[in-house]
Amino acid sequence: MxxxxxxxxxxxxxxxxxxxxxxxxxxxxxxxCDIIESLLAAYDCEIIRTDNDEGKVDESLSYRVNAYIKAGVDAFVSIHHNAYTGSWNNATGVEVYTDRAPTEADERLARDIYKRLTQYTGLKGRGIKRANFAVINQNKVPAVLCEGGFMDGTFDYKVITSAQGKKNYARAVAEGLIEFLNLKKKENTGKNEVIYQVWESVKDKWLPNVEGKSDYAGNFKNAVCCVRANLLYGNIYYRVHVPSDARGKARWLPEVKNREDYAGNYHQPIDAVAFYTDTGKKLCYAAHERKSGRWLPTVTGYNMSDSINGYAGNFGREIDAVKVWFE
Ligand SMILES: [Zn+2]
Structure with a gap:
C-alpha cells in the first residue's frame, strides 16, 4: 500500500x-488537507499527517521532515496559502514548489498537481518554482509545497475561504497524487463498507474516517454538525436534520451524494440523520444521543415522515456520534 x-x-x-x-x-x-484525506479514503493508500491535527502546536520543519522520512512515505505534499503584504491587495494565483535541486520525481509530482491546481481553482498559474523550503528540502522522497492562493488578495480570498474553493484545491492535490502514485481504488472484497466521518462542534473539525460497524464517528459529549460518507462501490445518499438553522428553524437539510458535498452546516448541531444506498444491500445506521449518552435503536429505512425506521434521532436532542454499516 x-x-x-x-x-x-x-x-x-x-x-x-x-x-x-x-x-x-x-x-x-x-x-x-481534511478534504484530500476524504477524497483518498476510497483509494489503496495510507495518509500520514505531519502537522499537529488540532493545530495547537506549530510542529517544527525538521520534525515534519523526520516524521515523513521515518514513516517511509512514497510522496509528501505540504499545503499552504500565500500572502503578499498582509493587508488587502491584488496579489493572485497558485504555485507549486520543489526544492532547489529537484529530482525527476519531485518535478513530475509538481506537474501532476500544478496542472490541476490552475484548472480546478480557476486562479492564475504563477508556475512551478524552486525554493529552499526546509519541509521539502531532501531528495529521498518526492516532495512539493503548494500555495493555493493569496490570503490577502481580495479576489483569491473569496475563492480560498469558500467550500467550493477548498474542495477544488483538495481535488487538484488528490488527483495529482492518484496520477503520480498510480493509486487504485480499494479492492472490492465483496464485503462493502461505508467510509464515513463527522464534523464536531467542540474540536471544530472533521474527525478521522471510520469504516463499518466495529467503530463509530464522533466524540461522546461533543455535538455532531456534519456528516460525510462514501462506499467502496455504489452510491450512498444522506441528509441531516437541524433543530435550529441560521434562522432558528428546525428542518431537514438537502440530501447529499457520496463526497460531492457534506450534509450539515458547521457549528449547527444536528438531531437526526438518514442514509440509503443504491447497492441493494441492507444498510443499517444508528445515532448516539448526547444528553442521554445512549445509542438509539438501529434504523434501516429512509423516510423523513417515519420517526420509527425512517431516520435515526429524536428531534430536539443533539447527536454526538453516528454509526453506519452494511448487514
Ligand atoms: Zn504558509
Missing part, C-alpha cells in the same frame, strides 16, 4: 500567518 505524507503548514497560533480579517492560514490548510 502506498503511503502519503500530508502537511497543513504552520499551526493555529503561528503569528502573522492569516488573512487580513483573521482567518488563520493553518485552518485553511487543515480544511484542504
Amino acid at each position: 502506498k503511503k502519503i505524507g500530508l502537511d497543513a503548514g504552520h499551526g493555529l497560533y503561528t503569528a502573522g500567518k492569516q488573512t487580513p480579517d483573521g482567518i488563520k492560514e493553518w485552518t485553511l490548510n487543515d480544511d484542504v
